[in-house]
Amino acid sequence: MAITGKADPGRVIGFLPLYRQVKERLVRRIADGEWQAGRAIPSEMQIAAELGVSQGTVRKALDEMTAERLLIRRQGVGTFVASHDEDRILFQFFKLGRDDGRRVFPDSSVLSVGEQPSDATEAARLGIRRGTRVVRIHRLRSLGGAIAVSERIVVPSARFAGLAACDPVPNNLYGLYAERYGVTVARASESLKAVACPPDDAAHLGLAPGSPVLAIDRLALDLDGQKVEWRVSLCRTDQFHYTSDLK
Amino acid sequence: MAITGKADPGRVIGFLPLYRQVKERLVRRIADGEWQAGRAIPSEMQIAAELGVSQGTVRKALDEMTAERLLIRRQGVGTFVASHDEDRILFQFFKLGRDDGRRVFPDSSVLSVGEQPSDATEAARLGIRRGTRVVRIHRLRSLGGAIAVSERIVVPSARFAGLAACDPVPNNLYGLYAERYGVTVARASESLKAVACPPDDAAHLGLAPGSPVLAIDRLALDLDGQKVEWRVSLCRTDQFHYTSDLK
DNA sequence: TAGTGGTCTAGACCACGAA
DNA sequence: TCGTGGTCTAGACCACTAT
Numbered sequence: 001m002a003i004t005g006k007a008d009p010g011r012v013i014g015f016l017p018l019y020r021q022v023k024e025r026l027v028r029r030i031a032d033g034e035w036q037a038g039r040a041i042p043s044e045m046q047i048a049a050e051l052g053v054s055q056g057t058v059r060k061a062l063d064e065m066t067a068e069r070l071l072i073r074r075q076g077v078g079t080f081v082a083s084h085d086e087d088r089i090l091f092q093f094f095k096l097g098r099d100d101g102r103r104v105f106p107d108s109s110v111l112s113v114g115e116q117p118s119d120a121t122e123a124a125r126l127g128i129r130r131g132t133r134v135v136r137i138h139r140l141r142s143l144g145g146a147i148a149v150s151e152r153i154v155v156p157s158a159r160f161a162g163l164a165a166c167d168p169v170p171n172n173l174y175g176l177y178a179e180r181y182g183v184t185v186a187r188a189s190e191s192l193k194a195v196a197c198p199p200d201d202a203a204h205l206g207l208a209p210g211s212p213v214l215a216i217d218r219l220a221l222d223l224d225g226q227k228v229e230w231r232v233s234l235c236r237t238d239q240f241h242y243t244s245d246l247k
Numbered sequence: 248m249a250i251t252g253k254a255d256p257g258r259v260i261g262f263l264p265l266y267r268q269v270k271e272r273l274v275r276r277i278a279d280g281e282w283q284a285g286r287a288i289p290s291e292m293q294i295a296a297e298l299g300v301s302q303g304t305v306r307k308a309l310d311e312m313t314a315e316r317l318l319i320r321r322q323g324v325g326t327f328v329a330s331h332d333e334d335r336i337l338f339q340f341f342k343l344g345r346d347d348g349r350r351v352f353p354d355s356s357v358l359s360v361g362e363q364p365s366d367a368t369e370a371a372r373l374g375i376r377r378g379t380r381v382v383r384i385h386r387l388r389s390l391g392g393a394i395a396v397s398e399r400i401v402v403p404s405a406r407f408a409g410l411a412a413c414d415p416v417p418n419n420l421y422g423l424y425a426e427r428y429g430v431t432v433a434r435a436s437e438s439l440k441a442v443a444c445p446p447d448d449a450a451h452l453g454l455a456p457g458s459p460v461l462a463i464d465r466l467a468l469d470l471d472g473q474k475v476e477w478r479v480s481l482c483r484t485d486q487f488h489y490t491s492d493l494k
Numbered sequence: 495t496a497g498t499g500g501t502c503t504a505g506a507c508c509a510c511g512a513a
Numbered sequence: 514t515c516g517t518g519g520t521c522t523a524g525a526c527c528a529c530t531a532t
Contacts, residue, residue, distance in 0.1 A: 017519080017520060017521090018520075019520075019521085053521080054521065054523070055522090055523085056520095056521065056523080057520085057521060057522080060521090074530085075530080076528070076530035076531080077529080077530055077531080
């Protein structure tokens with residue numbers, strides 16, 4: 001047993017409850033690719049025996065990881081590492097929907113892909129040095145056949161070798177990041193503004209230049225909180241809307 | 248003891264785990280005003296003894312209620328009913344912030360308050376019959392001195408008797424709903440669009456008519472999921488932005 | 495039927511805050 | 514010092530799924 005069992009009274013600084021120590025170890029197994037997306041992890045009893053803690057302690061760690069959508073539990077079957085399948089993307093990472101309420105997965109058509117040195121803005125957003133190479137993707141996304149979004153994506157080349165040469169670039173990028181590069185997008189932070197649509201995007205979206213569009217600026221983070229991807233999406237909101245639940 | 252102890256095997260339909268039954272009872276005590284906002288509730292042991300269940304079962308109910316922000320736990324002190332103080336509003340219900348990152352509580356200046364029969368749109372959004380009387384409030388909100396939002400609020404008069412005569416209308420409306428009317432806003436659903444600003448709102452916001460503004464359409468629900476309030480906020484986003492965390 | 499996660503209990507000890 | 518919530522354990526039984 002490598003984890004200190006009961007909290008030793010001498011340690012005051014850096015104390016972590018046992019179940020948090022267990023959780024950190026298990027998260028690391030996902031981050032390191034030891035446990036892969038979509039696969040079952042060992043049973044609670046097996047993990048408890050391996051780490052020398054009680055089942056209840058393992059359960060509390062798994063409960064938190066489930067709440068953070070890192071795991072999916074299926075009664076009678078087992079516990080699985082969450083994958084970026086379309087359902088998860090749709091409910092966790094794609095907030096734009098049709099006004100008629102139908103939720104559909106967006107289609108994509110790629111306009112350009114390339115690898116270049118990062119400019120100052122990209123470097124600042126991604127926390128890298130200016131000039132560090134990045135992959136840039138520009139694509140249109142449609143909902144139910146109607147073009148809705150003009151989207152520009154930037155990722156550091158270092159973590160995504162060969163992405164620029166990928167043909168075709170898949171629709172579900174987060175799934176690709178996980179499967180091909182072992183990078184798990186765990187959460188993202190979005191900043192929204194209403195802006196006047198620039199002429200070239202307006203042409204792609206079928207709008208008059210200057211029309212109001214919703215600009216979504218998103219920074220995606222991995223399991224360690226490292227910045228993985230920056231994307232800016234310009235969205236038509238005449239037939240679509242962005243949903244945000246406050247709770 | 249009124250709660251059925253162990254799950255009786257005969258019941259298949261409508262089965263609820265014991266801790267969920269406990270939770271429903273405790274939520275009801277808040278909804279009924281038996282436990283008031285900001286006040287301490289009995290200790291876990293007291294609740295467990297009263298309901299004839301173990302402390303662990305009560306704890307699981309309280310854990311869920313804490314996760315839903317209905318309760319606030321303070322180690323060594325007790326468990327308290329969450330109140331709509333400025334901190335909670337700021338983090339849970341107010342997503343607009345300054346671009347410089349400073350988070351401040353918005354000021355309000357009321358333009359008009361009145362009670363009238365509801366129109367078709369209001370009735371549909373609030374789930375009431377058209378013509379049922381509602382209170383309408385129109386106010387401007389500013390962040391750090393700069394006017395940022397033109398906001399129109401509609402609530403059914405039935406649940407908020409005398410609200411239209413309230414002078415002044417307080418800045419923190421959800422706090423008023425709770426204290427004066429016993430109505431707890433538990434969660435809200437927002438729908439966002441970028442729109443061209445109408446002339447009268449543009450004048451209030453200091454914008455040219457037709458400028459892009461963020462339109463936030465919010466429906467607020469109480470503890471029972473009943474529709475409490477509908478509000479539409481038109482927001483300048485030249486110096487401000489709406490934050491949405493996906494996780 | 496076997497194995498998984500889900501629920502419930504009981505009791506121990508710890509950390510924290512107030513008096 | 515006392516009472517609170519926080520952590521950890523151990524064991525029992527239930528519900529669900531696959532075989």
